Every structure is written in C-alpha cells, then in structure tokens.
Amino acid sequence: MKLDGPYDAKQVEDKIYKLWEDSGFFNPDKQAQTNADFTQTDADKKRNRGVSVSQRKVRVSPRQSFTIVMPPANANGNLHAGHALVMTLEDIMTRYKRMQGFKTLWLPGLDHAGFETQVVYEKKLEKEGRSRFNMQPQELYNEILEFTLENKKNIESQIKKMGASCDWSRLKFTLDNDIVKEVQRTFKKMYDDGLIYRGQRIVNWCSKHQTSLSDVETESKEKKDAFYYFKYGPFTIGTARPETKFGDKYVVMHPDDKRYANYKHGQTLPLEWINGPITATIIKDKAIDMEFGTGVMTITPWHSDVDFEIAERHQLDSQQIIDMRGKLLPIAGEFAGMKITEARPKIVEKLKAKGLLEKIDENYVHNVPVCYKCETAIEPQILPQWFVKMKDLAKKAADAVKAKKIIFIPDNYRKIFLYWMENSIDWNISRQIVWGIPIPAKICDTCNDGFPDLENTLTTCPKCQSTLRGDPDTFDTWFSSGQWPLVALGYPNSKDFKTFYPTTVMESGSDLIFKWIPRMVIFGLYLAKKVPFGTVYLHGLVNDAKGQKMSKSKGNVINPLNITEKYGTDALRIGLVMGNTPGQSLALDENKIKGHRNFANKIWNASRFVLTNLARIDADNYADLRGSKVVLSAHQKQHLKELKALVGEVTKLMDNYKFYIAGEKIYHYFWHTFCDKIIEEAKPLLADSKTRQATQYMLLEILSTSLKLLHPFMPFITEEIYQQLPLKDKKECLMVAKWPN
Numbered sequence: 001m002k003l004d005g006p007y008d009a010k011q012v013e014d015k016i017y018k019l020w021e022d023s024g025f026f027n028p029d030k031q032a033q034t035n036a037d038f039t040q041t042d043a044d045k046k047r048n049r050g051v052s053v054s055q056r057k058v059r060v061s062p063r064q065s066f067t068i069v070m071p072p073a074n075a076n077g078n079l080h081a082g083h084a085l086v087m088t089l090e091d092i093m094t095r096y097k098r099m100q101g102f103k104t105l106w107l108p109g110l111d112h113a114g115f116e117t118q119v120v121y122e123k124k125l126e127k128e129g130r131s132r133f134n135m136q137p138q139e140l141y142n143e144i145l146e147f148t149l150e151n152k153k154n155i156e157s158q159i160k161k162m163g164a165s166c167d168w169s170r171l172k173f174t175l176d177n178d179i180v181k182e183v184q185r186t187f188k189k190m191y192d193d194g195l196i197y198r199g200q201r202i203v204n205w206c207s208k209h210q211t212s213l214s215d216v217e218t219e220s221k222e223k224k225d226a227f228y229y230f231k232y233g234p235f236t237i238g239t240a241r242p243e244t245k246f247g248d249k250y251v252v253m254h255p256d257d258k259r260y261a262n263y264k265h266g267q268t269l270p271l272e273w274i275n276g277p278i279t280a281t282i283i284k285d286k287a288i289d290m291e292f293g294t295g296v297m298t299i300t301p302w303h304s305d306v307d308f309e310i311a312e313r314h315q316l317d318s319q320q321i322i323d324m325r326g327k328l329l330p331i332a333g334e335f336a337g338m339k340i341t342e343a344r345p346k347i348v349e350k351l352k353a354k355g356l357l358e359k360i361d362e363n364y365v366h367n368v369p370v371c372y373k374c375e376t377a378i379e380p381q382i383l384p385q386w387f388v389k390m391k392d393l394a395k396k397a398a399d400a401v402k403a404k405k406i407i408f409i410p411d412n413y414r415k416i417f418l419y420w421m422e423n424s425i426d427w428n429i430s431r432q433i434v435w436g437i438p439i440p441a442k443i444c445d446t447c448n449d450g451f452p453d454l455e456n457t458l459t460t461c462p463k464c465q466s467t468l469r470g471d472p473d474t475f476d477t478w479f480s481s482g483q484w485p486l487v488a489l490g491y492p493n494s495k496d497f498k499t500f501y502p503t504t505v506m507e508s509g510s511d512l513i514f515k516w517i518p519r520m521v522i523f524g525l526y527l528a529k530k531v532p533f534g535t536v537y538l539h540g541l542v543n544d545a546k547g548q549k550m551s552k553s554k555g556n557v558i559n560p561l562n563i564t565e566k567y568g569t570d571a572l573r574i575g576l577v578m579g580n581t582p583g584q585s586l587a588l589d590e591n592k593i594k595g596h597r598n599f600a601n602k603i604w605n606a607s608r609f610v611l612t613n614l615a616r617i618d619a620d621n622y623a624d625l626r627g628s629k630v631v632l633s634a635h636q637k638q639h640l641k642e643l644k645a646l647v648g649e650v651t652k653l654m655d656n657y658k659f660y661i662a663g664e665k666i667y668h669y670f671w672h673t674f675c676d677k678i679i680e681e682a683k684p685l686l687a688d689s690k691t692r693q694a695t696q697y698m699l700l701e702i703l704s705t706s707l708k709l710l711h712p713f714m715p716f717i718t719e720e721i722y723q724q725l726p727l728k729d730k731k732e733c734l735m736v737a738k739w740p741n
C-alpha cells in the first residue's frame with residue numbers, strides 16, 4: 001500500500017503541486033477541453049429531455065466563467081498570516097467552482113506596492129547606515145527594483161506552498177510594461193475628461209518620508225497636549241499649535257455670533273502679536289463653531305485643512321510657516337530653523353512675557369493625523385499636485401452599490417462603502433518617491449501648471465511658453481491598483497478581458513474597504529462602464545493565539561510557512577477557515593493547527609482502511625459494484641441518504657460563501673460519522689462474503705464523495721488519496737473531478 005505510516009505532508013505537497021501544474025488545469029483554457037461533460041446546464045437538460053436519440057443534437061450553453069483576480073501581494077517581504085488566509089479562501093472558492101464545471105480563472109498578481117515597498121527599503125538603507133536622500137533617484141530605483149524582483153520570486157514560491165490553484169501562465173506584476181502604459185493612458189484620459197487637474201492645494205505631508213499622502217494613508221492618533229489661550233487684540237483665541245501662529249492675520253467668527261455683532265467682515269484691527277505689532281482682518285464664516293472655545297479663531301491656511309477651506313472661500317493669502325522638514329521658516333524670526341517641538345515652549349514663554357498668555361489647559365485630548373507607516377505627525381502643506389475629482393466618480397460608485405450591482409459579505413460593509421463614497425474629497429495622486437509608475441506629465445514652474453505628455457514630446461508650456469520640466473513624481477500606488485481588475489485582464493482589447501470581466505468575486509482584507517475596494521469600483525465604472533466584480537468578500541485580521549494583533553515589536557508574529565512546515569499546509573488551511581466568519585478577526589492558534597494535523601492523519605488512516613479492503617477489486621470491478629449485483633442493507637442505504645443530504649447542505653453553504661460552516665460540517669461528518677460509526681460497523685460486514693461487496697461499494701462511495709467535499713479545503717491530502725482510488729470514471733486529478741450532487 002502506498003498509504004503507509006502516518007500522513008507525511010512533506011512527501012506529498014511538492015509532488016502534488018507539480019502534478020497540478022503539469023496537468024495544466026489551473027488554466028481555464030485547458031479545463032475547457034477536458035470538462036466537456038460539465039457543460040450541460042439544467043436548462044440544456046430540460047430542453048434536451050424528450051428529444052429522441054436519432055434527432056438529438058444536444059444543446060450546450062457556453063460555460064459560465066468564474067473569475068477571481070488575486071489582490072496583488074506586496075513583493076517586499078515574506079508571505080504573512082494574512083496572505084495565507086487570502087490564498088486559502090480564494091483557493092477554496094476557485095477549486096469549488098472548478099469542480100462544478102465553471103470556466104475558472106484565478107489570476108495571480110504581485111504588487112510593486114509603491115510607498116509600502118519604498119518604506120521597507122528605506123529601513124534597510126537605514127540599517128546599513130545609508131539614506132535615500134544621499135542617492136540619485138535612478139540609483140535608488142534600480143536598487144529597489146532588484147530587491148523587489150528577488151522578493152517577487154520568493155513570494156511566488158510561497159503562494160505555491162499554500163496550494164494556490166491560480167493560473168501562473170497569466171501572472172501579472174503591477175510594473176509590467178503593458179500595465180504601466182495602460183495606467184498612464186488612464187491618467188491622460190481622465191485629464192482630457194476634466195476628472196484630473198493639477199492644483200495648488202493643501203496635502204498631507206510626512207516630513208520623515210518627504211512625500212505627500214492621501215487621506216487614507218494617514219491614521220488618527222489620540223494625543224494629550226496642552227491647549228493655550230492667548231490674547232489676540234480684544235479677543236481670546238485658543239490653539240494647541242502656537243508655532244503655526246506667526247503668519248496669522250485673519251480672525252474668524254460666525255456671522256450669527258451675537259457676542260461679536262459689533263465687528264464687521266473685512267474690518268481691520270491693529271494688535272500686538274508674537275514678533276511685534278500686526279494688522280488683523282475680521283472674517284465672518286459659517287464654518288466656525290460658536291460653542292468651541294470663545295467662538296473666535298485665527299487661521300493658518302498653509303497648515304490646516306479647515307483654515308485652507310476658509311481662506312479659499314474668502315480668497316485670503318496664505319503663508320508657509322513650517323518647511324518640508326518640519327522646521328520653522330524665517331517668518332518665525334528668532335525661532336527660524338527650530339524644530340516644532342523645540343520651538344513650542346519657547347514661543348509660549350515669549351507670549352507669556354508679553355502678557356498675552358491667558359491660561360493653559362494641560363489636558364487637551366485630541367486626534368492628530370499621523371503617517372500610517374512612521375507615525376510622524378502629518379504637517380499639512382500647500383503643494384502643486386495632481387488631483388482626481390472624486391465627487392461624480394464616487395456618486396456613480398455609490399449608485400451601483402445602492403442598485404445591488406455589488407453584494408458585500410458581510411453585508412455591514414455596504415454601509416461603510418457608502419459612507420466613504422459620500423464623504424470623499426479630491427484625491428491627491430502625486431507621490432514624491434521614486435518607486436512607482438512615473439506620472440507622464442510636464443510641469444511649468446512659471447504658471448505652476450502641469451500637462452500630461454504620454455509621448456514625451458512637450459517642451460514648452462502651452463500657456464506661457466516657458467520651458468517645461470518632467471514631473472519627477474510617481475502615482476499613488478492605489479491609482480494603479482485601483483485599475484487592477486481591468487489591467488490584470490488586459491483591458492481594453494484582450495480576449496481575457498472580454499471573457500472574464502466583470503470578475504465574479506473580489507476577496508480582500510476588510511481594512512481595504514475604503515483604501516482599495518472603492519477605487520476599483522470607480523475605475524471599473526469609469527473605464528469599462530461596468531462594476532469590476534459582483535461580490536466583495538472581506539476577511540478580518542489574523543491575530544495571534546490570544547487574539548492580539550501580530551507585530552514585530554511585540555514579537556508575536558506567526559510565520560505561516562513555519563506552520564505548514566510543521567503540520568502540513570492542509571492543516572493550516574482548514575484551521576484558518578473553520579469557524580472563521582467573514583469580516584471578523586481570527587486567532588491563529590498553533591494548538592488548533594496541530595489538532596487539524598491529527599484530522600489529516602484521520603483521513604489518511606480511514607482511507608488506508610478502505611483501500612486495503614478494496615484491494616481485491618480493480619476499477620472495472622468497482623463499476624460492477626455500482627451495478628445490480630450490489631444489494632445494500634436498509635441501514636447502508638440510510639448512510640448513503642445521509643451522505644447525499646450532507647452534499648446538499650455543503651453545496652448550499654459553499655454557494656453562500658459560508659466556508660467556515662461548510663468546512664466544519666465535512667470535518668464532523670468525516671470524523672464522527674464516517675470514521676467513528678460507519679467504518680466500525682463495516683468491519684464485521686467486510687469479513688462476511690455475503691455482505692462484503694455492498695459494504696465495499698458503500699465505503700468507496702462515501703470516501704470518494706468526502707474527498708471531493710474536502711478537496712477545496714485540504715487539497716493536497718485529498719488529491720494524493722484520490723490518485724490511488726480504483727474509480728472507473730476517474731479524472732486525471734481530483735481538482736477537476738465533478739463536484740457531487
């Protein structure tokens with residue numbers, strides 16, 4: 001027997017993966033040639049019923065496709081536990097649909113992951129005592145490219161290790177030439193359609209990473225700071241940031257605030273301020289909250305979003321106070337060149353000495369936006385950047401979701417999606433980093449404008465004839481990954497695009513509900529006029545055994561590849577899925593995975609028992625077993641009836657994306673019904689020649705059906721056993737065997 005000893009995943013997994021790859025069945029075009037018997041739909045069968053054999057021209061519908069475009073994995077490190085869950089869930093969906101006869105494509109991809117990768121690489125440089133700021137852009141780019149290509153190979157082999165049945169012949173990388181070209185064409189098209197503009201607007205600036213970031217690349221962090229009240233002429237103003245106040249010369253109040261009814265909009269007042277006398281101008285604006293502080297504030301349009309909006313409305317000037325490295329500019333007088341943290345107490349001291357400090361509230365708790373990578377406080381800055389006009393695009397995306405063109409699993413994410421679409425602001429897509437897709441544009445420093453230039457032919461400004469320079473910036477990585485389902489399939493003209501777009505499911509981490517999912521919907525609707533997927537399945541975080549978020553600093557990171565090495569990939573896969581409801585975070589417990597390795601052994605041993613007892617029959621005899629000679633007892637018939645009911649239940653659960661329950665059902669059935677009851681009952685019956693054959697038939701029927709049901713969850717062990725079953729209608733691989741019905 002080949003099923004000797006306990007199950008040894010190491011002996012099986014690489015061999016089986018090679019078998020699958022060699023079979024070519026990951027590729028939907030190959031499946032089409034072999035699964036012809038699947039192509040009759042129920043409607044076809046109905047039509048064909050009653051047609052006499054001689055007249056029969058069996059009508060067959062083109063096979064329905066099932067497509068998942070893999071969220072491109074960041075090619076900047078190793079496969080982590082979150083990836084392992086992605087690979088498992090998407091592989092379950094793919095294998096299930098493939099067995100059901102769908103023309104199934106799971107398209108694998110890898111992401112250059114712009115800012116993310118550059119941050120990883122900058123850390124590496126730091127460790128080596130180097131800095132990106134001492135390197136030529138091209139030199140840095142080449143180094144990151146080499147690093148990424150190395151990681152890309154690594155992560156591909158790790159995805160294979162997880163058993164992913166994706167079509168490697170269609171592998172895409174977000175820096176593939178055709179993808180880069182298409183993403184750049186989208187930029188030009190959106191500019192021509194008035195959806196992209198170059199604007200001098202306030203953006204989020206990380207002074208450590210020296211780039212602007214979009215709103216979704218910042219995080220809100222609760223901080224306790226001092227809140228200061230200063231005399232500002234006849235008013236009292238409150239601020240947590242005295243260091244920004246050097247240029248404040250507008251004092252703003254609500255037009256309905258009775259306390260300040262005597263002051264008129266536009267009126268000027270001389271007053272004493274940090275570095276001497278200034279003239280302040282009264283501005284009345286409804287954005288002011290009358291309840292907050294004294295209802296009066298001064299504004300710093302260069303360094304605050306709210307203030308920027310007020311200044312835009314009244315066309316007020318704005319002045320930069322803090323430079324791009326977070327130091328005060330000459331406008332700060334004696335404080336120029338100081339870091340904010342150093343300057344703040346000194347500025348307060350000076351205002352106190354001048355008698356302008358009223359009081360300090362030491363316990364002011366507020367949320368401060370920080371860079372999501374380095375937690376440096378974001379310093380808003382006004383910069384010329386490229387922006388996407390979001391309002392109309394977001395409305396179309398929201399409308400499509402409201403019209404149920406996209407279903408969310410779990411359903412509560414629909415609301416979150418709509419919230420983001422209803423509150424989206426113009427999207428800054430310029431990044432001041434080298435690692436990314438270059439923005440194909442030229443910049444005019446005279447009129448601070450920019451012009452798309454795909455062919456690289458523009459040399460003088462169409463507006464003022466000044467000499468243009470190339471835009472050194474790259475696209476926000478979400479600008480390209482937002483187009484992923486389109487460009488990965490070869491939008492707009494490829495056969496694949498026509499066959500597989502819109503895709504069926506987008507499976508992704510729930511944290512991408514505002515970063516990535518909406519952008520894909522927006523680009524899908526804009527470019528292809530169709531939503532990119534019909535279903536969005538969102539999984540939660542994978543935490544450690546205690547339910548705590550994994551982090552390098554806590555030292556609780558679980559490497560999924562160590563787990564597969566110890567317990568086998570199948571054990572990890574079913575452990576990641578069973579009991580894991582979508583959208584909820586899950587605790588990855590090594591003991592649980594160990595338990596699932598025991599389950600793999602249980603499958604192995606039960607299969608060995610069945611196969612040993614079938615030793616005397618070959619595939620042809622098995623066919624006879626299915627014929628009239630087999631007489632099952634009423635009890636055995638009941639077992640097969642129960643099996644059929646299980647198939648029905650599991651199929652329904654799989655169709656409804658309830659893999660976490662489906663996995664559990666099969667697990668319990670196999671262990672507690674098949675192994676504990678049916679096999680035990682069968683032992684004496686196999687010893688009796690009168691009941692042997694029927695019992696053999698029943699056992700083989702239950703085993704082969706169970707292996708099919710288990711295959712999407714535990715593909716390696718089930719395939720290995722299937723290869724040894726004496727079945728007459730056996731397929732080359734269990735992977736393409738027909739799902740039982």
Ligand SMILES: [Zn+2]
Nearest residue numbers: 206209371374
């Ligand atoms: Zn940063």
Ligand SMILES: [Zn+2]
Nearest residue numbers: 444447461464
């Ligand atoms: Zn110009």
